[in-house]
Amino acid sequence: MRMPIVDCYSPQAAQQLRQACMEVGFFYLRGHGVPRPLQQAVYREMHRFFHLPPAEKAKATADKNMRGWAPLYEETLDPENQSKGDTKEAYHVCRDSLPDEAHLPLHDTTNVFPDPAVLPTFHPITTAYFNAMSHVGLHVAHLFAAAAGSPGAFDAPGMFDRCVLPPRISFDSLHTLDMIPFHFPMAVLRMLRYNAEPSDLAAGVIACGAHSDFGLLTLLSTDEEPGLQIDYRGDWVDVPRVENAFIVNVGDLAERWTNGLFRSTRHRVVNTTGRERYSIPFFFEPNFDCTVACLPSCVSASNPAKYSPITAGTNLLNIYKTIHANYPTDHDSVALK
Ligand SMILES: O=C(O)CCC(=O)C(=O)O
Numbered sequence: 001m002r003m004p005i006v007d008c009y010s011p012q013a014a015q016q017l018r019q020a021c022m023e024v025g026f027f028y029l030r031g032h033g034v035p036r037p038l039q040q041a042v043y044r045e046m047h048r049f050f051h052l053p054p055a056e057k058a059k060a061t062a063d064k065n066m067r068g069w070a071p072l073y074e075e076t077l078d079p080e081n082q083s084k085g086d087t088k089e090a091y092h093v094c095r096d097s098l099p100d101e102a103h104l105p106l107h108d109t110t111n112v113f114p115d116p117a118v119l120p121t122f123h124p125i126t127t128a129y130f131n132a133m134s135h136v137g138l139h140v141a142h143l144f145a146a147a148a149g150s151p152g153a154f155d156a157p158g159m160f161d162r163c164v165l166p167p168r169i170s171f172d173s174l175h176t177l178d179m180i181p182f183h184f185p186m187a188v189l190r191m192l193r194y195n196a197e198p199s200d201l202a203a204g205v206i207a208c209g210a211h212s213d214f215g216l217l218t219l220l221s222t223d224e225e226p227g228l229q230i231d232y233r234g235d236w237v238d239v240p241r242v243e244n245a246f247i248v249n250v251g252d253l254a255e256r257w258t259n260g261l262f263r264s265t266r267h268r269v270v271n272t273t274g275r276e277r278y279s280i281p282f283f284f285e286p287n288f289d290c291t292v293a294c295l296p297s298c299v300s301a302s303n304p305a306k307y308s309p310i311t312a313g314t315n316l317l318n319i320y321k322t323i324h325a326n327y328p329t330d331h332d333s334v335a336l337k
């Protein structure tokens with residue numbers, strides 16, 4: 001198979017995205033404009049954090065909303081086929097909540113950051129990256145609506161309008177403007193370190209268990225190490241890193257929104273090298289209380305809606321409970337597809 005390419009700001013982008021999401025559910029996103037030095041700076045911060053002494057890392061342990069550090073094996077993405085948790089540790093950064101959101105699940109805590117006396121640039125650099133990625137995420141979400149035959153659909157009130165957009169990000173202004181946390185709909189910056197443990201699929205040991213992503217869009221940056229595989233029509237296919245491109249996939253909400261037209265493709269990470277690996281998935285999602293219902297452009301008399309409406313927040317909460325060892329289980333739940 002050939003991995004499709006989408007040129008982020010080209011006039012063909014929506015058409016390219018449509019083709020890519022119908023056929024593969026994954027594509028390389030070029031021309032996204034996120035400065036390379038900013039990406040490299042995030043990798044440096046991750047490396048510093050993950051190699052701190054365990055007691056120092058523990059001070060930034062994830063809170064009940066998974067913001068902060070989640071240790072090795074904490075997450076199990078494919079519980080049926082794994083004998084232990086994913087061989088990775090994670091650090092999650094979200095945006096700060098607006099005052100009228102503080103009552104919502106996942107919004108009722110603030111970010112957890114390492115002690116600034118130990119890692120002074122972790123907070124500003126991850127915030128700058130979060131802002132830059134949110135810009136790209138919002139643009140790709142608009143491409144997505146156009147690609148699904150409903151241009152402008154995501155401009156409707158209640159969908160992506162928890163937004164206060166910062167100006168475009170420049171790496172040079174990092175220490176002034178960009179460390180201010182701006183507001184977008186929901187998004188999670190997920191920094192991952194896979195340890196050097198080789199995967200053993202027969203024994204149920206895997207770097208990142210097979211799963212589809214739960215939300216709308218994932219924009220992934222990886223280091224040079226291989227490992228990511230996607231399920232393309234029943235075969236596991238390697239997806240190598242490509243210079244200056246993000247690996248982007250659409251998740252379960254995208255499949256629901258398009259009535260199954262776009263694929264939420266299963267993927268996994270297998271450690272075949274015995275070396276550590278770093279990656280940075282960025283999940284870009286609609287408002288917490290946005291109702292995700294099949295777009296009218298994807299429904300017809302002969303192709304009725306296959307999915308019932310769900311709110312984006314309920315969808316996330318349902319999944320968190322099943323995969324995170326440390327996630328509390330006292331939230332309401334709603335049946336998934
Ligand atoms: O590390 C990777 O390449 C992929 C991670 C992933 O699929 C995820 O966090 O959802």
Ligand SMILES: [Fe+2]
Binds near residue numbers: 211212213218
């Ligand atoms: Fe994933």
